[in-house]
Amino acid sequence: MTRQFTQRSLAMVLMLCLIFVAACSGNNGGNNGGGNSGGNKDAGAEGKTEGEGGEQAEAKPVTLRIMWGGSQERHDNTLKVLELYSQKFPHVKFQPEYAAVQGYFEKLVTLSAAKNLPDIVHMDMAIMEQYVKRGQLLDVSDVDLSGLVDSKLLDAIKFDGKLYGIPTSLNGGGYIYNKADIEKYGLTPPSKNWTWDDYFKFAEDARQKLPKDRYGIQDQSRAWFHFQTYQMANGKGPVFPGDGTVHIDKDLWMKLQQIYMKYRSEDIVPPADKTVSFKEGDPQMDPIASGAVLVTGATVASAGVVENLMPGKIGVVNDPTAAEGGGWSQPTLFWSVAENSDNKEEALKFAKWFLEDPEAGKIMKTARGIPLNEEAWKAIEPELLPGQKLGKDMLEMGREMGQKFYPLPAGAQDFEKIYNSEMEAVMFKKQTIEKAFDKIMAAAKDAEGKMAEVK
The missing domain is CATH 3.40.190.10 (Periplasmic binding protein-like II)
Known part of the structure; x- marks a missing residue:
């Protein structure tokens, strides 16, 4: 998967198991x-x-x-x-x-x-x-x-x-990056406590130096958890604060979505069809291991999985930060x-x-x-x-500015699905971000009612 925090919230350490038996x-x-x-x-x-x-x-x-x-x-x-x-x-x-x-x-x-x-x-x-x-x-x-x-x-x-x-x-969250190719193409690697401005600058610089079919970052616009990380770092709190409500700061949401919309139009992130086909941990479809992108989100567990696919080539860093830190541990x-x-x-x-x-x-x-x-x-x-x-390196990297982990609460599963599907429609140019926001907020109201009903 991409930096799909929808799945990260389910299980950080639970992510990216390749073959299981029951x-x-x-x-x-x-x-x-x-x-x-x-x-x-x-x-x-x-x-x-x-x-x-x-x-x-x-x-x-x-x-x-x-x-x-x-x-x-x-x-x-x-x-x-x-x-x-x-x-x-x-x-x-x-x-x-x-x-x-x-x-x-x-x-x-x-x-x-x-x-x-x-x-x-x-x-x-x-x-x-x-x-x-x-x-x-x-x-x-x-x-x-x-x-x-x-x-x-x-x-x-x-x-x-x-x-x-x-x-x-x-457990914890952060980012992994292809340190070998970052060096190869003369890019500045992510470093401890890098900011969201650094993150976006890296994406834009990568477009100038990478081959056409390779990208600095992923399109993470369809993941509610990605927005929550951005919102919390900017001091506006979590999407699900734990009091039965859903909190989305409209100005911040629009700002982030407009960045990704611009990046799609300028080929700074992979095209929508490529984005939805990513599968973390798969040698051919993992965003990093496949060579498609250089930086993506990960957890303690998933960092090791990708490193096993690319021995010696993976580095780790904490989530991008802003006024209120970033990431969790x-x-x-x-x-x-x-x-x-x-x-x-x-x-x-x-x-x-x-x-x-x-x-x-x-x-x-x-x-x-x-x-x-x-x-x-x-x-x-x-x-x-x-x-x-x-994984230990990632935890230590994010300890200084890490925040509390806020998962998807009981009763909000439909919200997650709707958020993902409405933003996919935006990615494929089937609707505007304004229309998507209205539908997501309607889903948020519905989620609040369902969260109150959970017993």
Whole structure:
């Protein structure tokens, strides 16, 4: 895809998995009731619990249903972590279910409607709100994460001041660029804290120096998240501020769209038919790897994918900035415990262990993003491929001026589709930007009503 922040908001680290499998194994063989505590802190590696009077008692066997989505690498590594956990806590077995991203989200919707979520469920910040509003995720605010997650990051991932999952990793957004060809054609590469003016100047300079069928940047006019990044950097706040409203600053929106309209007419960005055919991570259709453009947006996960296609040729930089900074860096992936689980205590114990155990982090590597556990990162860093290290570089680059991540909220999915389709019509010269704006704002009003209805 292009710099389609519509998909970025779904999953930053979830983006750009090339080949997935769906599988399910094991049998649900336990029913160990549990409360809303932070896990059975007295359980040891031999499956012991401390009983009355301090004596050691055998822990009751329990099988935890656990489900996640993502790449084959994430599947393989997670299964190894589950095996490790069962070795340390023999009374705990797992019934794992996993799938590629799209299939996972679809299955999650089905299980949610049936009120049959697994004990432990992979959650993404981009979809989490709807499950929180339905009361389907356990409030884990009482779990002590001090020393593991700093207070600023915790505040950024709470809903109405409450935490509904144990974060597993750091994610973030930024830009990747073809540093080899930027040097080849005598262009100035993007640098830390570059501005939106720098971004547009790069696009215009590239047109003067690149062959006709190559471009400096993409046409990102159809992505609502791209506009949100621009609007936030200019101090006008997010499109979805979290209060049930949709906020689009008309003057800023028109300014950005007029720039892209001008760029299309002057061949500064790829033509519309080429833009809509891009597919990130595909060797032939990825905007960077195919050679079509030199700079595009990315996440921690996608940066490494493209680097693997072009070893040694990719550089990273933070999002363009303005008066209020730009870009984001925070946890977006979680292990959440289902409110309907009969095994809450054991499920929550696993979720916290996954975050704090360095050995688990070493097994996962960067399959869920950059480990929050610094000890785990130090352990895996020497073994990582260059592409896997790029994500960490991107996070560090954007930390100084990064902002909070504001995903597409529950109830606003139709808005995303309409925004995309109306701006595609503009790109193909089938309607004016004025007409598109009117339709997008009508969709925004509709989204506000649907967001209010989500329970």
